[in-house]
Amino acid sequence: MTxxxxxxxxxxxxxxxxxxxxxxxQDRLEPIxxxxxxxxxxxxxxLNAIRAAxxxxxxxxxxxxxxxxxxxxxYVSGQVLRSSxxxx
Numbered sequence: 001m002t003x004x005x006x007x008x009x010x011x012x013x014x015x016x017x018x019x020x021x022x023x024x025x026q027d028r029l030e031p032i033x034x035x036x037x038x039x040x041x042x043x044x045x046x047l048n049a050i051r052a053a054x055x056x057x058x059x060x061x062x063x064x065x066x067x068x069x070x071x072x073x074x075y076v077s078g079q080v081l082r083s084s085x086x087x088x
Contacts (some may be wrong), residue, residue, distance in 0.1 A: 012077040014042040015062075026071055033071065042072045055080040 017023045026043035033042055043075055060078035 010079045012075055013044075013046050014040060014072045015046045015074050015076050016043045022070060022074075029071055037072075040072070042074075047076055050080050054083045056083045080083045 007033065017026060023043065030043045032039055033040060046064075047057055057076075057078075057080050060076050062072040062074075062076050062082065065075050066073075
């Protein structure tokens with residue numbers, strides 16, 4: 001497969017916490033956080049949305065950012081690639 005047929009994007013994004021208690025707080029505070037943090041939505045199911053759009057996320061790293069508020073610690077980072085099924 002050539003590089004051009006699997007063109008992707010690199011990036012990092014805050015995501016919804018897998019901890020139900022923290023996820024509820026993300027839902028409660030998201031409207032305020034979006035204003036304070038210039039449109040950031042820390043409660044989004046980002047990887048699910050990327051997968052649903054037909055991208056391969058197998059090389060994506062998930063974790064928690066140290067030294068930031070708990071609300072935005074969960075993140076995903078890496079390169080998403082177009083799935084071969086979306087290249088038509």
